Amino acid sequence: MNFYGRDFLTLLDYTPEEIAYLIDLAAELKAKKKAGIAHDTLRGKNIALIFEKTSTRTRCSFEVAANDLGMCSTYLDPSASQIGKKESIADTARVLSGMFDGIEYRGFGQEIVEELAKYSSVPVWNGLTNEYHPTQILADFLTIKEHFGKLRGLNFVYMGDARYNMGNSLMIGCAKMGLNFTACAPAKYFPDEALIEKCREFASVSGATLTFTENVDEAVKGADVIYTDIWVSMGEPAQVWEQRINELLPYQVNKATMDKTGKATIFMHCLPSYHDHKTVIGKEIGEKFGLDALEVTDEVFESEASVVFKEAENRMHTIKAVMAATLTK
Numbered sequence: 001m002n003f004y005g006r007d008f009l010t011l012l013d014y015t016p017e018e019i020a021y022l023i024d025l026a027a028e029l030k031a032k033k034k035a036g037i038a039h040d041t042l043r044g045k046n047i048a049l050i051f052e053k054t055s056t057r058t059r060c061s062f063e064v065a066a067n068d069l070g071m072c073s074t075y076l077d078p079s080a081s082q083i084g085k086k087e088s089i090a091d092t093a094r095v096l097s098g099m100f101d102g103i104e105y106r107g108f109g110q111e112i113v114e115e116l117a118k119y120s121s122v123p124v125w126n127g128l129t130n131e132y133h134p135t136q137i138l139a140d141f142l143t144i145k146e147h148f149g150k151l152r153g154l155n156f157v158y159m160g161d162a163r164y165n166m167g168n169s170l171m172i173g174c175a176k177m178g179l180n181f182t183a184c185a186p187a188k189y190f191p192d193e194a195l196i197e198k199c200r201e202f203a204s205v206s207g208a209t210l211t212f213t214e215n216v217d218e219a220v221k222g223a224d225v226i227y228t229d230i231w232v233s234m235g236e237p238a239q240v241w242e243q244r245i246n247e248l249l250p251y252q253v254n255k256a257t258m259d260k261t262g263k264a265t266i267f268m269h270c271l272p273s274y275h276d277h278k279t280v281i282g283k284e285i286g287e288k289f290g291l292d293a294l295e296v297t298d299e300v301f302e303s304e305a306s307v308v309f310k311e312a313e314n315r316m317h318t319i320k321a322v323m324a325a326t327l328t329k
């Protein structure tokens with residue numbers, strides 16, 4: 001397996017064996033970190049972090065992981081740099097390639113990170129686009145593996161808007177790694193048909209099943225994992241909240257949902273989450289529509305079944321694995 005010099009833009013570009021390797025490498029690096037064993041094998045290297053959307057987990061993961069590996073990181077906020085306004089992505093890629101050993105990009109269309117990678121001579125890592133969030137899936141799968149001891153054969157249910165970055169990437173990951181994937185939402189929120197077709201091919205190799213249903217009872221029966229994400233993603237206009245709430249409220253993850261699985265199901269969420277009124281948006285939208293919580297209730301979020309903070313920590317270990325693999329000869 002050769003990762004050196006490669007971009008990490010979408011899981012579509014990685015084989016199941018390569019994905020498994022990255023998850024195992026993350027577990028190894030996590031064990032080293034916990035044992036206090038230094039792993040600063042990339043000393044002297046530098047990475048650039050471009051964030052056109054806000055972030056807590058992804059930014060901190062890249063910065064802490066870079067530091068643990070012995071690298072320096074530079075954070076670029078587009079409002080305080082030339083990117084996009086005065087300098088094209090292609091020019092930015094060539095400028096940064098001359099100074100840095102790797103570039104992380106978070107932003108809008110997938111074509112932007114693809115363009116950056118095309119013109120960059122160093123690895124480019126996707127820190128989230130509208131279409132994909134591949135580093136998140138590595139963290140999710142590491143968390144699932146830690147909990148169940150395996151990935152293959154587990155029943156994974158995604159509730160809510162499955163046609164955006166999280167739904168797409170989780171479907172690809174499950175199809176490749178042999179988890180039975182169910183998207184549960186109104187049909188208009190199912191992933192794009194062309195992507196589903198690709199995933200059917202991966203699933204035919206891995207043995208995974210892919211199910212798309214509007215029926216909550218059917219979807220969650222036998223689920224090992226119930227996963228959800230916010231209903232309005234970064235970059236989407238606030239006006240869509242009303243329609244999303246009307247259409248997705250039946251797909252909220254609450255105690256009744258968890259009780260229907262008949263199994264010791266875990267709850268997962270990429271975060272951030274609107275599970276109470278302790279955020280500006282959670283409060284504003286919650287009060288406007290008379291809801292205590294949006295995509296998941298506080299009761300489930302705070303329950304024993306919830307592994308969301310382990311998942312968040314694993315962002316750092318898995319991002320470290322991606323950087324270590326793609327920057328090590």
Ligand code: CP
Pocket residue numbers: 054055056057058059128136270271272
């Ligand atoms: N899950 C995730 O990507 O979180 P941030 O937006 O905080 O980076």
Ligand code: NVA
Pocket residue numbers: 128130133164165166229230232233234270271272
């Ligand atoms: N779908 C969410 C994921 C956040 C990690 C968004 O794009 O805002």
